[in-house]
Amino acid sequence: MTQDGTFSIPGFLSETAPRTGDVYAADCPTRKLLDRIGDKWSVLILLLLGGGPMRFNALRRRIAGVSQKMLSQTLRSLERDGLVERGVTPTMPVEVRYSITPLAGELIEALTTMMHWAERRMDVVAAAQARFDARRAE
């Protein structure tokens, strides 16, 4: 904590430190990651595939609430991004296995850290929300 009672993460951009490759500059590639992370299913799929390859309907059953359309669509974007690999075994009917690429592996570790934070702290967040809403109601 700094002496004025605020918190700061060392090494991160402050208001006075603009630079090239700026995350906050709309066209930065980092924004693209946020867009992908932002969609409803990408992260869930990546984390799940991080546990090992899975078939289409196995994923569908495992992820509560995903529609067939969105699963298909999301898998395709992930494949396009080079994060997920699609392996087809030409049996009858065909067997399709999805797995993560080494590139995705690095990302998944970071995502996992985030999820662990959530598991540890979301109750604190929920409590904060309750307090906030209580103050608003009075």
Added chain:
Amino acid sequence: MTQDGTFSIPGFLSETAPRTGDVYAADCPTRKLLDRIGDKWSVLILLLLGGGPMRFNALRRRIAGVSQKMLSQTLRSLERDGLVERGVTPTMPVEVRYSITPLAGELIEALTTMMHWAERRMDVVAAAQARFDARRAE
């Protein structure tokens, strides 16, 4: 890499390992984190405030493309979540400073890791996309 040519992250849920507190179970608190991370501005704001407290219009100027409405709205949810603190100095006109809480500090470290991955690897992703699109076009 496993012997069948796929990758796996140790310690993560596989298809055969459902359990309580399941991230994939729709009502899991972890989904809530994803929803927050998912919105367009939360992460950007958190990372910026990670560099130190900032005033409203300073944030607005720094984050390219954010509208006044969304900045206001997002700051409020972050405050509600207990991740951002709002400090009002009753001058004329009022001065409002936003800063992160210790709780947010932990999360921001994980987010920072993700952003660093993006900075290092988004060019690889872009290349993968180009290859994918090229195959589709032929």
Added chain:
DNA sequence: CAGCATCCATGACGATACTG
């Protein structure tokens, strides 16, 4: 400066039906 209120467009997403 630090917002709130309103209107409206886009697109993400879900439901449903159909295919090899």
Added chain:
DNA sequence: CAGTATCGTCATGGATGCTG
């Protein structure tokens, strides 16, 4: 099993104008 195609909805968020 592993998808594609189409349609409709609803929320996100941008634009604009106003306030203390």
